Amino acid sequence: MADQLIKVITKDEAFRAFAVDGTKLVQEAASSHETSRLATVVLGRALLATEILAQATLKGEERLNVKMAGRGPIGQIVTEADTKGAVRGYVSNPEIEPIVNDDNQLNVAGAVGNNGSFQVTKFAPYSNPYIGQSIMVSGEIGDDFTYYLTHSEQIPSVIGVGVTMNPDNTVKAAGGFLVQALPGASDDQLTELNEKLQKMPALATLLGNKKGPLAILDAILGEPNYSQLQSVSIGLAAEPSKDAYAAQLATLPSHEIQAMIDEDGGAEVRGKFSGKRHQFSAHELDVILQDVLKREAQQKNEEAQDDDSDAANSADEKK
Template identity: 85%
Template sequence: MADQLIKVITKDEAFRAFALDGTKLVEEAAESHETSRLATVVLGRALLATEILAQASLKGEERLNVKMAGRGPIGQIVTEADTKGAVRGYVSNPEIENIVNDHNQLNVAGAVGNNGAFTVTKFAPYSNPYIGQSIMVSGEIGDDFTYYLTHSEQIPSVIGVGVTMNPDDTVKAAGGFMVQALPGATDAQLADLNQKLQDMPALATLLGRKEGPLAILDAIFGDQNYDELQAMQIGLAAEPAKEAYAAQLATLPSHEIQAMIDEDGGAEIRGKFSGKKHYFTAAELDTILQEVLKREADDEKQKEQDEQENDTKKD
């Protein structure tokens, strides 16, 4: 079964909510980036929360980028998502060693840190990017997304994300939810929601049921107490083709490409977001080099023509 995100509204129209099962996408991200057990949990939580945020706040061809810099040992966490269900991301230190808390559980907050900035950049066609910022408040990631929405965008929200690992460091379950209060929500309804969130089972337990994301929504609102608005498949963003990386290499100066040929006999490029490697042979680099040399020659020729025209105007 493919990873899925479901959007609903409660029958009393007090809340809208999103729930997702992203077990496969987190597992694929872990494999691509060769993350440690702790890094898998951190990156997984960030990917899940970013996907939820994108579906809750974007439309059309918009996309968003989230950067978390809590100054912890895992370094910066960067994620991106669009409206079509595609998400990608990376952490600066994917090989971080396990850190545990007093309960001998993975210490996500200790790895991420809570002394830095949380930045969301939204991109829309034909307009300037919108940048929103808040502070890192816990390093648990879900809490940090919640704080951003509540304090930066003034949207009362709760985001919860979780990644549970198997003993062999593979992903057992990964998912999350977001609940947002609508204008008609009363204080009593908000208090009742808060209690239900505190009493709900662990996400891993809920995702183990056949209902998937619906099990999360049932645990929060009760069975049949909401109307489904949308269901969509989600997953990792497609890896750019090798040609895209060749185009990036073609932007380098010719002497740098020549050095790759002479010193290394080729080049290996690893996608920052995908973690996947692409290898360019010396012959492939030479083809790119010839294009760059032609471009540099054309640029030099144009520069000489411009200088001659300027000299003529002065005379």
């Protein structure tokens, strides 16, 4: 069964909320990017928070890109998501060594850093991108998304994301939630919500329940107190085909492709977002090279014809 994101609204219309179980998604991303234990947790949190943000703020064919640069040792964190449940991302240093806090737990904030920028770029068909910015406030990911929504989007919100690892470095559980106050929320309701958030069990515990994301919503809102609006299957965005990467290689100058053949006997292309590798043999590169040489020859002929035409026009003008 695919990972699920569920959107609900409370029956008193005071809050809307999203909850997601993305355990399979995060494990697949970790396998593709060959991430260390700490990098898996960081990337997993970022992917889940980005998909939640996309579902909460986008419409139709829109998509968004998130860039977090907290100046920590993991480097930049880049993620993208759309309204259809597809998400992808990467971290600059996927092999980061463990950093632990005083409780001997993985120190996500120490890896990410909190002295940098948080940027969200939204893309919509036939319009210019919208860029929203804030600062990194903790490096814990969820807090940074919460700060962005509250201060840049002016939406009172709380985002929580978590990734729990097994001893063998596989993903035990990965999930998250977003709760947003609607105009009808009273101060008493906001206080009650905050108390429930403080007391809620760990996400890994809740996701161990057969109810999946609904268990998270039950813990925050109370089981009978909300109505489900939408359920979305989520997963990693589709990887471009090898043919698509071949087309990209064909945009290079012929001398660069020739160097790959002569010096390396082939080429390896690795998708930055997917982490997947594609091998191109010397023969495959040579096929691409022949097409590039034909293109370059055609361009030279066209340029020569243009030069001849300019020279002829200049001669006519002198007459």
